[in-house]
Amino acid sequence: MTNIALPENIEKLKAYSSAKSEKLTGNTWLNANESPYTRLLEMRFDNLNRYPDPQPEAVIEGYARYAQVEQSNVLMTRGADEGIELLVRTYCEPSKDSIAIFTPTYGMYKVTANTHNIAINELSQEQLANEDTDALLPAIGEAKLVFVCNPNNPTGALQPIRKVAALADKLKGRAIVVVDEAYIEFCEDKSCVELIKTFPNVVVLRTLSKAFALAGLRVGFMLASESLLAPIRKVIAPYPVSTVVAQIAATALTSDALTQMRRQVSILNLAKKKLIQWLQNSEFVNAILCGEGNFVTLQLTDKQFVQQAMRQGLIMRPFVLFGEDNWLRISIGNEQELKQVETWLKQCQVTEEVS
Known part of the structure; x- marks a missing residue:
């Protein structure tokens, strides 16, 4: 272990905790505001022995x-x-x-x-x-x-x-x-x-x-x-x-890629509206922050519902907001991924009724 002293500001620094910082296990990832779309590329490189253009x-x-x-x-x-x-x-x-x-x-x-x-x-x-x-x-x-x-x-x-x-x-x-x-x-x-x-x-x-x-x-x-x-x-x-x-x-x-990007954005914005409707119809959601972006941030009635989702492999981003620890951010995924969110919301209700 090094004995070199750190600057005081680095010693006290609290690192940023990204959505990928925690080693979570799941099969549906709606915690990092990523796009659900993938890109397939075929490329050849015959000049990697040269330094790149600083500003291509x-x-x-x-x-x-x-x-x-x-x-x-x-x-x-x-x-x-x-x-x-x-x-x-x-x-x-x-x-x-x-x-x-x-x-x-x-x-x-x-x-x-x-x-x-x-x-x-x-x-x-x-x-x-x-x-x-x-x-x-x-x-x-x-x-x-x-x-x-x-x-x-x-x-x-x-x-x-x-x-x-x-x-x-x-x-x-x-x-x-x-x-x-x-x-x-x-x-x-x-x-x-x-x-x-x-x-x-x-x-x-x-x-x-x-x-x-x-x-x-x-x-x-x-x-x-x-x-x-x-x-x-x-x-x-x-x-x-x-x-x-x-x-x-x-x-x-x-031009073609930009057209595709805008088409995907339109699909995600429509999917977001559908997700908001599901959340509005859930009695286990206290509040919804209906802002812009490819995510919805909401307040649950009980933060234990997040743990239930994680056990099902559905990974979303819990937050402490406004001094309360029952906030959750859901990234807008594809139709199949958001159906899993809908299923989870319904199961939250079943769990609550049984208990």
Whole structure:
């Protein structure tokens, strides 16, 4: 065992617990907001002896076309998580600066800040939704980065574009507004990407993990003004994306692939409506957060029902939300997978009646 002392912030760091952190056993996986669709690829590689293009041209061109921005406004990263880390590492000075977040929200904002010894100004999702911009500013304080997960994970809450624009306007010259749009394909017309053309302090994070059904590829994008991205280009690793990843990502951005992605999103959105109906009809569901994204977050009357589901091989994501431990997030799967959720809900009722 090494005797080298850790920095205090790392010693105290609580690691992010992803849906795949726990070694669970199951046959239906609805816990990580993954797409139920698979992609079959046939590819040949005869140049793996060479280093890859740091920012592969075909991918940058394809994503710029898809997002309707200039290629100079696109930076490819190893998942949106690397985008979060790069922003904190580039724009925040350890032990001096802070970020602002609106909780409950995606846990990697907090973990990344703690890793770099950056303070956290914590506001609530309720404040973000209900207070005007001027009222938010005192709590945001001197934060260098303001993270708005939109749609928010795990609540699904979606802030209107005008609210994000107002926030960016008030923070011009003071802070960067980071709009995390990991789930935006499920409500495509609500994207804030147009704001990067007006506000030099807005950055939009995107991913191929959700709607594009490529979670295993670990591909993300930062969309922002050239001036905002310029210092990040100095900080990012020299070869962040492998040749294999780049070629697969390029195929996902072709016209036919985008049409298929949007078709799958439509199917998943319809399936989500059906799941919500089942949950609304269950007397063992206290509340449903009917937000956007490929998931539904709900509160059960009893958290023991989650253990019952796990015994059946149905793996969903339990949460502690608003100080209560009986919350559950269900990813939207295919028809067969969601039928298992329906069966589980009915069996919860049988168990309750027998007991």
